[in-house]
Amino acid sequence: MSETTDAITGASILLDEVTKQYPGQTRPAVGGLTLEIPAGSIVMFVGPSGCGKTTTLKMINRLIEPSSGKIVINGEDVTKMDGDTLRRRIGYVIQAGGLFPHMTVAANIAIVPKMLGWDKAKIAARVDELLELVSLDPSIYRDRYPKELSGGQQQRVGVARALAADPPVLLMDEPFGAVDPITRQRLQDELLNIQSEVQKTIVMVTHDFDEAVKLGDWIAVFDEGAQLVQYDSPERVLANPANEFVENFIGSGAGLKQLTLTRVNQVKLNEAVTALPGELASDVLSRVQGAGQPLAVVLDKRRRPVRRLTRRQLSRLQIVDDTIDESMPVVGDQATLNDALDTMLVASSETAVVTGRRDAFLGVINVQTIMEAISAANAAAAEAEGDAPVGLNSGAIPAIAIEGALAANGHDGGNTSEDLQDVEEPR
Template identity: 85%
Template sequence: MSENTGAVTGASILLDEVTKQYPGQIKPAVGGLTLEIPAGSIVMFVGPSGCGKTTTLKMINRLIEPTGGKIVINGEDVTKMDGDTLRRRIGYVIQAGGLFPHMTVAANIAIVPKMLGWNKAKIAARVDELLELVSLDPAIYRDRYPKELSGGQQQRVGVARALAADPPVLLMDEPFGAVDPITRQRLQDELLNIQSEVQKTIVMVTHDFDEAVKLGDWIAVFDEGAQLVQYDSPERILANPANEFVENFIGSGAGLKQLTLTKVHEVELMDAVTAQPGELASDVLSRIQGAGASHAVILDSRSRPVRRLNRRQLSRLQLIDDTIDESMPVVGDRATLNDALDTMLVASSESAVVTGRRDVFRGVINVKTIMEAIAQANAMAEAAAGDAPVGLNSGAIPALAVANAVAAEASQSRDNLEQPVSAEEPR
């Protein structure tokens, strides 16, 4: 689950009995959905294909017009607003970034600010600021074209473009679905890093429940017709799925998914001997031996790890050069323990280098640390989760209300109280 550290700049969103009925269809694509999305949170929409989660997402910025109900953003009913004006106030990210291939990276990011009449100097400064935010060097990337970028780099530019006009709301439609697993992990980590700084309200559609657990403050599990089956924290959904549908959607290995509940920055990292290119290898080797360490982490001028050298490798060198080791096991501090363990297994290593914002070196994590953290994760998870926001369809009592009623009934039974329990409709 994401951790918020900066000032909240996001907006609250309320879907108030929102319906989408397509002509010729008996059942609505979205049926009377009421959903409260807190400001500054990440809310994940998950569910099987065709369940209405993307339709719901697109109704927030009215790419799809709702048939009924209201959509309220920061107290304003946006269903009465001009659609183009609304969309300029909401960031939107799709697979592969949706970049215009004939425009440079800078031009892609500048689209909405230009529409809003920003001057050239302000736009140029904003482009560079956002490229730094998504960990792309402006001097290298601002004048490149999308075809010159990897899939992961294109997606980072897509996020930068969505944030260009500093919108309070960011909508993301399976943004990481078209990249390989390693790149996806890094993009997820980067999104969490960005969110820790900008504190937008992010609503994301995904088919990947693991991704929902990793990124979401809250997860909305939908069935056909955008029927909200459960809306709660990742911790409680894993520990107490509302029904068999949710259990089946979570799939096997729910216990293993608990690994995604703890982030790398939440555990104690180990220190490491560090060095920089140009140092004598013998000096670095002496520091390693004095510290009783097995490796030295080589950092560039911006404190970013570029290589890891063991004692044998150092003994064969005279000077530390600036070689970059692409195979070095590196994990972001916003990654989950599951990500860290995967990184170590792929690299056949008992430890991994940890980086923070701007890829700055933070420390080292090892398998022992992960195993110790797992032993504590489950108990802490339940205690850390707050009350879930409101979420229900017309005429339905949400899972949280039912769970609260059942818990109250059980408590009364234990106390031998005979009065019945009523589950009141939430606000």
């Protein structure tokens, strides 16, 4: 559930009775799917393997051509557009970033801008801007090759490349499925931080329901043939699954999954004493004691946390240095309370350092704060209200009008094709 702080630059998408029928198959891979994806939102496609969610994703940029139906992006029927032209307007991210191994990071990011005829100075500036956006120092990473990067770094570069030409739509196919759990959490947080700045329309396929709850503004649960079983907010999918299929897909522990509905930036953080490298340790210790705090957080010149120093450690030092503590528990402010709690447990710590945009220090979160927020999150989920976007398959409801449903949901109908009708019962 993305926090919007800047102007939306994403585009609305409407799949209008889209079908994909492969030759020789008795059932369509995707059957008559109508799906509204609001501009600037993150929509997660989930469901069992082979249910058609990746096929649906790839039809949006026509890596797979639909057999019938329309795909409308910001009012334009893109099924009539040249496929290559369309794909240059849509970012696409796959596992491990899909980077070209013989090209540097900068060259990988610059591929689409070069195709579009950007000049070298503009491309170079854009590459550095995007590396900063995905928290990779351009001076360190722009000339490296993919083999010199970790899996998480490759994925960040893949996101940067997808955003290079500033596309309104970003498609992501299991982007974080090939990395370890800790890296996956950090990449998820980074994506949410990026989204808070760029406000694109993001459609992502995942097998991980927890990931869908954490990232999605809306979750589309598919069964075989891309039959849309439920399309709603994460809160309502958890609190009111549409049927037994959705219940089984969510799995056990639905109540615990409510922890993923509240983010760190939605709770009050605790303040902490901060210090800069080069300060006298005795001065920092005095501030820590005066504030009644157990430790100080050392920040670099860009206000990024590098280590924590307890009172005992400060008493043994003369000067605060900038040694990086890789084991320090750190969570982004876009992380969920579940992520924060996991981070503390792994570090055997009752607190975690919280960072925001560009990894800048924001404060500290502790276990008590999380416990107090759990009750509030559960209560809020039970009372959640609001209309979901339109989502259905042909024959799921009487053929009565979709346009009216869009208007009822607060949309202007500008992304519908001319022959859409009103749907009085969109769900």
